[in-house]
Amino acid sequence: MERLKKLIAVAAGRETPDLVVKGGRIANTFTAEIMEADIAISDGFIAGIGHYDGPRTFDARGRIVCPGFIDGHIHLESTMLSPPELARAVIPRGTTAIVADPHEIANVMGRRGIRFLLDASAGLPLDIYFTLPSCVPATELETSGFTLQASDLLAFKNEPRVVGLAEVMNYPAVIAGENFILEKIAAFADRAVDGHAPLLAGKELNTYVAAGIRSDHECTALGEAREKLRRGMHIMIREGTLAKNMKALLPLVTPRTVQHFSLVSDDLHPSDLLERGHLDHLLNLAIKAGTDPLSALMMVTKNTARYFGLQDRGAIAPGYRADMAIISSFDPVEVHAVIKNGRAVFDKGALTVEMPPSLPASYREADLTAMNMPSLKPDAFSLPVRGNRIRAIGLIPNELLTRNLTIEIPRGEGIFETDLARDLLKIAVVERHHKTGNIGLGVVRGFGFRRGAIASSVAHDSHNILCVGVSDTDMHAAVTAVADMKGGLVVTEGGKVTARLPLPIGGLMSNAPLAEVARGWEGVRQAAKSLGCTLEEPFMALSFLALPVIPELKITDRGLVDVSQFRHVSLSLNNGGGGASGQ
Numbered sequence: 001m002e003r004l005k006k007l008i009a010v011a012a013g014r015e016t017p018d019l020v021v022k023g024g025r026i027a028n029t030f031t032a033e034i035m036e037a038d039i040a041i042s043d044g045f046i047a048g049i050g051h052y053d054g055p056r057t058f059d060a061r062g063r064i065v066c067p068g069f070i071d072g073h074i075h076l077e078s079t080m081l082s083p084p085e086l087a088r089a090v091i092p093r094g095t096t097a098i099v100a101d102p103h104e105i106a107n108v109m110g111r112r113g114i115r116f117l118l119d120a121s122a123g124l125p126l127d128i129y130f131t132l133p134s135c136v137p138a139t140e141l142e143t144s145g146f147t148l149q150a151s152d153l154l155a156f157k158n159e160p161r162v163v164g165l166a167e168v169m170n171y172p173a174v175i176a177g178e179n180f181i182l183e184k185i186a187a188f189a190d191r192a193v194d195g196h197a198p199l200l201a202g203k204e205l206n207t208y209v210a211a212g213i214r215s216d217h218e219c220t221a222l223g224e225a226r227e228k229l230r231r232g233m234h235i236m237i238r239e240g241t242l243a244k245n246m247k248a249l250l251p252l253v254t255p256r257t258v259q260h261f262s263l264v265s266d267d268l269h270p271s272d273l274l275e276r277g278h279l280d281h282l283l284n285l286a287i288k289a290g291t292d293p294l295s296a297l298m299m300v301t302k303n304t305a306r307y308f309g310l311q312d313r314g315a316i317a318p319g320y321r322a323d324m325a326i327i328s329s330f331d332p333v334e335v336h337a338v339i340k341n342g343r344a345v346f347d348k349g350a351l352t353v354e355m356p357p358s359l360p361a362s363y364r365e366a367d368l369t370a371m372n373m374p375s376l377k378p379d380a381f382s383l384p385v386r387g388n389r390i391r392a393i394g395l396i397p398n399e400l401l402t403r404n405l406t407i408e409i410p411r412g413e414g415i416f417e418t419d420l421a422r423d424l425l426k427i428a429v430v431e432r433h434h435k436t437g438n439i440g441l442g443v444v445r446g447f448g449f450r451r452g453a454i455a456s457s458v459a460h461d462s463h464n465i466l467c468v469g470v471s472d473t474d475m476h477a478a479v480t481a482v483a484d485m486k487g488g489l490v491v492t493e494g495g496k497v498t499a500r501l502p503l504p505i506g507g508l509m510s511n512a513p514l515a516e517v518a519r520g521w522e523g524v525r526q527a528a529k530s531l532g533c534t535l536e537e538p539f540m541a542l543s544f545l546a547l548p549v550i551p552e553l554k555i556t557d558r559g560l561v562d563v564s565q566f567r568h569v570s571l572s573l574n575n576g577g578g579g580a581s582g583q
Contacts, residue, residue, distance in 0.1 A: 003043050010040055010047035011318055017041050017054040019342055024060025029067060029302040029315045032294040041322045044341035048318055060326055063336055066297055067314050068096025068323030069279040071265055072304035073217050073236050076117060077104035077508040078267035080517050082358040087126035089514040092346045093278040094325030094335040099308055101166035103133030107462050108370045108506045110146030114156060119360050125345045125353050131166035131194055132156055134184050137462055138169045141548045142556035144462040145370060145433035150183040163308045164192030168213055169549040171197045172566050175207045185212055192308050198550050201227055209233060217264055225249050229260060234307045236262045239282050241269040242540040244398050250289050258295045262304040269540060270518040283333045293330035358511035368505045369486040373432045376480060381428050381472040383416040383441045389573040391560060393545060393553045395446025400544045404553035406573060418470050423448055429546050430465040430479050431557040438557040442571060444468060450532030452493035453478040456539055457507030459546040464557045466546050489539055491527035499527035
């Protein structure tokens with residue numbers, strides 16, 4: 001009550017503000033206009049817009065004052081940074097809030113992983129909100145570290161920074177009306193329920209939306225996004241490290257539709273974050289593509305806040321939180337300063353606040369390791385084949401989608417051998433949570449390796465160890481090295497490790513600073529490219545090949561998955577049926 005009384009008194013001019021942002025040009029996300037005015041701040045909230053004076057001022061002359069940027073869909077784990085290190089990285093980019101889906105760490109560590117991220121993100125000068133993971137595991141087609149029921153999620157629902165239910169990936173279960181997923185949706189019917197439904201259309205899409213799912217970030221084509229928009233979905237245009245959908249979807253954004261869109265990063269790896277930025281980079285891309293600057297700004301501020309029910313975010317207006325990104329211009333967007341809760345947290349090229357340690361005092365790195373697997377035999381990656389036609393996963397550059405290829409092989413029986421001339425390599429998923437000894441084996445096209453192997457404990461969504469290689473020796477060395485360092489990324493050649501990036505927090509994250517993690521990421525990336533890899537982001541592409549909810553063909557520790565049928569399929573094909581042909 002006292003805060004409210006003071007806010008009213010400052011707004012009316014009866015009391016002096018704590019801070020006045022003077023002389024700036026305000027980007028108004030309600031009217032899509034730029035207006036000159038002072039901003040009076042009291043106790044971290046905006047009291048008034050107009051002419052104000054006070055003992056403390058922030059000089060914004062010649063600058064544009066925007067609402068703080070909000071990323072509506074990101075996986076903290078994809079940055080490989082602890083929450084404090086992520087805050088240190090994105091605040092200078094104008095980001096004052098993010099909405100994170102912790103299903104990566106939840107698949108590995110269950111409720112303990114969610115609790116860790118809540119604890120590690122508390123009290124930061126960056127508001128980290130959470131949607132609770134709806135699909136742990138994503139499907140029953142893989143072995144996850146944990147299974148979370150509706151009751152597990154309800155234990156966190158009343159946490160102050162929990163804003164909804166995270167992406168509902170198991171859309172076949174929704175469409176079939178299966179209780180285990182409907183119970184979760186019903187439990188969060190009063191909150192935002194995010195979707196994840198690549199290529200879903202027609203009556204199946206109607207069914208999915210009718211269940212109460214209100215957003216989608218998986219659109220890759222204009223027609224797909226238009227149909228989902230017509231069904232009332234909030235479209236999150238994704239532009240991350242691997243999936244880049246902005247160019248395809250921006251034509252759907254018009255003055256009539258803009259309020260139904262957000263720009264999000266989804267999965268953003270450390271080198272991209274360091275070199276290109278965060279939402280400031282997405283704004284620049286959208287504006288360069290021809291989007292009106294204030295429309296683009298709405299998609300990283302007010303629109304996202306409205307979708308998640310964050311009523312005091314996303315605008316410069318009385319009663320709103322004093323979260324502001326002060327930029328030089330929209331051509332390009334360059335962040336000059338950031339004000340969070342009414343105080344400058346970034347100014348003159350440096351953070352002006354102390355950041356807490358990477359790990360909360362109650363946690364040790366040893367408490368967060370998650371690696372439980374038997375020793376591997378050297379012949380663990382031997383792949384028997386029957387018949388002369390096999391399935392292979394076909395990569396699509398810059399997409400999470402893959403192709404279900406049918407490949408002719410010369411021998412009818414025996415052990416599959418990599419075929420460098422046709423870019424056919426072995427792929428393996430090694431279960432790391434319950435010491436089952438499961439190893440799913442298959443064939444993949446699209447990496448272009450001439451030698452060696454890469455392996456990673458970042459393998460969406462269950463995060464078993466995923467490996468692609470030319471030789472069994474290198475695959476064995478790579479997977480063993482990942483297990484020995486309790487998670488991370490590894491490159492091998494000639495049976496020896498040539499590059500590594502340790503990720504000791506659940507095999508997903510580091511507690512090191514961004515620059516150090518980015519150097520490690522770039523090191524393994526360049527080492528993979530030295531093997532002949534033709535992909536810009538080999539580890540990012542690898543990480544999604546174990547995700548059995550995105551078409552067409554994927555692989556888990558239990559074998560190949562035909563996502564269109566949502567079932568396991570054999571490597572070898574009979575005479576009838578199959579995927580797209582490939583020689």
